[in-house]
Amino acid sequence: MPERLFFAVQPPPPSRAMLAGSVAAMGRPARRVHADDLHLTLAFLGEVGGTEAPSRAGDRAATQAPPFSLALDRFGLWRRRGIAYAAPSRVPSALLALHSALWSALEAEGWSRERRPFRPHLTLARGAVRAPRQVTVDPWRVEHLLLLASGPPPAPRYRVLASWALGGAAAE
Template sequence: MRLFLALVPPPELRRRLGELADLAHARCGGRRMPDESLHLTLAFLGEVAEEPADAVASWVRTLAVTPGRWRLDHWGRFRRPGIVWLGASRTDTALQALHGRLWDGLEHRGLTGRPDSFVPHITLLRRADTLETDGLPDVRLDWTYNQLELIHSITDDRGARYVSLARSGTP
């Protein structure tokens, strides 16, 4: 199963991010991410067999996430594969530390794939026709978080959808 660890925005922030995704889509085209799919990926695990996935889910339930606040104030883009995203103009040391802590735990459990770098972001568009974000509105949103989720990405004839398998700090 295809898995990742993520922070999931609360409903009001997710709604606001969806509005910004609409604006970005009107300007840049491409495929807009559905509101229910908006998240911040902390660790992409890729394909994981059932037994290690169960072990990761059990581990995630034992984790305590230090409460934090992430300031979203920067439009960004990745040329390949044409992604337009929203993130922070400054490095967030708390998110960087959480990312590193998660990968330390994952590697301890035999999972690999730690990336060379980590750019916290929320993907709003994929395969954008243009990556020109000038003219999009200034953004200043605060996201208070205290929990992460292990998410199963399922692709079928209805497209991609995400199912939460475990949340941190839940027995």
């Protein structure tokens, strides 16, 4: 059965809890993303069969990218789409380099790059009508690239298919 696959980075559990708390005051109709599922997507691959998982691309991208610090300090709402989000006010060059290295590796394996521009953000809720409240979330050290799969609707739950330490360590 095909799964929806994507590469992402994920804040540590305490940061995810703080971020999830930022949407608590939003009320309905927002559908909050579960704290365990909060992530920043680098490459969405869509529906993929079991044998097509792009693990070589993860290896190559992680080898080329050093660990870096990331702060999600800007909270907002894309009204037209109803997406409440957290994003970095300053996008680290290392995050852009990881994104670029990942897509270069994926394209070398025949994957098609998304057409929309990369806007690094972490989705906090869908169906939102107002922005989440601003919370202080400490910057975290991004040390792993993850390959995630989403579960079946109605409530996606993500599971880690593979994890690579940034800076060239072997896949876990």
